[in-house]
């Protein structure tokens with residue numbers, strides 16, 4: 001993509017509303033644009049990042065055998081009355097449709113997916129099943145001051161699973177936990193993300209949150225010393241601030257627990273980037289979802305739900321993987337792998353060498369943003385640093401004459417000169 005044609009203008013000053021680091025960086029870089037607090041447009045490079053994040057989530061959800069569907073955002077009031085949540089969810093957006101009909105904008109989808117499953121499931125032979133969608137959610141959040149971290153309109157992947165036995169749910173739940181850590185690792189958040197024990201509701205002792213450590217986070221978690229193995233990987237674990245108060249729960253989590261041990265846990269601020277929950281039969285009972293077991297007796301499937309926030313993850317990456325110059329995208333989610341910069345675009349030989357490199361990068365299938373504008377060197381470097389593509393390829397008059405390109409690694413800042421046609425990775 002040529003920078004001169006891109007629907008993008010980087011900005012020096014932005015709305016005073018944007019106090020969070022992620023919103024400042026992403027707005028200045030032309031990734032997103034605020035429409036109102038908690039509501040954003042995604043511009044071309046922002047959409048590329050979001051789409052890549054969602055694709056990673058999709059791949060890992062498909063890899064554990066769940067199937068993608070797409071459910072609507074607009075819901076009738078009746079399905080929310082069936083589960084008793086029309087008045088119980090304080091962030092539910094309610095509106096009036098034609099004929100004065102009461103409607104809601106979906107903040108989550110148990111109310112849609114459970115009746116849907118009832119159409120597919122008759123017998124124990126139809127189970128287990130797991131379906132997910134990646135879709136826009138609406139929540140009337142009181143505070144929406146954290147940029148992409150807390151949207152009123154935001155992206156979520158929500159997966160729902162249906163089982164005949166608790167053991168089957170437990171096995172699937174553990175697979176989702178491992179898949180989530182794989183997702184965070186692929187987007188550069190693996191090392192700073194804890195799996196935390198949170199309260200579980202009526203049907204299970206605990207749920208689990210995935211908490212990325214950063215002072216920008218709204219949550220407080222307590223890290224447990226050492227690591228625990230999940231699907232062969234050593235993972236960091238923690239405890240949510242609500243459950244830290246519960247001695248019985250602590251005894252189940254911490255080995256050889258003695259009262260007072262909780263004071264030894266390390267306290268951090270964190271962003272909740274995912275949440276997995278064993279729902280039991282709460283929704284299958286409310287929505288009348290049943291199957292006939294082997295003896296023909298009707299039973300309610302046991303359910304699990306598993307959420308992850310792609311737009312919140314994009315904000316989290318911006319918070320954590322950035323410096324005073326701008327963003328530093330990990331390879332897998334970067335809008336482009338290479339930001340090609342021609343210095344002195346007014347010099348025909350330099351421009352020709354840069355054009356040729358642009359073409360050869362494209363021929364090699366490498367995603368490249370080509371800054372072909374006639375701007376000062378300082379402006380171009382500042383822009384490239386703000387945008388944060390992993391590699392900058394710099395072609396100046398000297399390099400053009402000698403057939404060399406200077407490659408700068410955005411993360412480490414290291415520079416190396418390489419002959420045209422060779423890549424630094």
Ligand code: ATP
Nearest residue numbers: 139149150151154156272273274275307308309312
């Ligand atoms: P929180 O505790 O932060 O309000 P939640 O526990 O209500 O979130 P879930 O209902 O479990 O969140 O949603 C699943 C995932 O969706 C969360 O882990 C988070 O990544 C994302 N998410 C939730 N609310 C928002 C929001 N307002 N903006 C952006 N992402 C969100």
Ligand code: MG
Nearest residue numbers: 209272274275
């Ligand atoms: Mg939460």
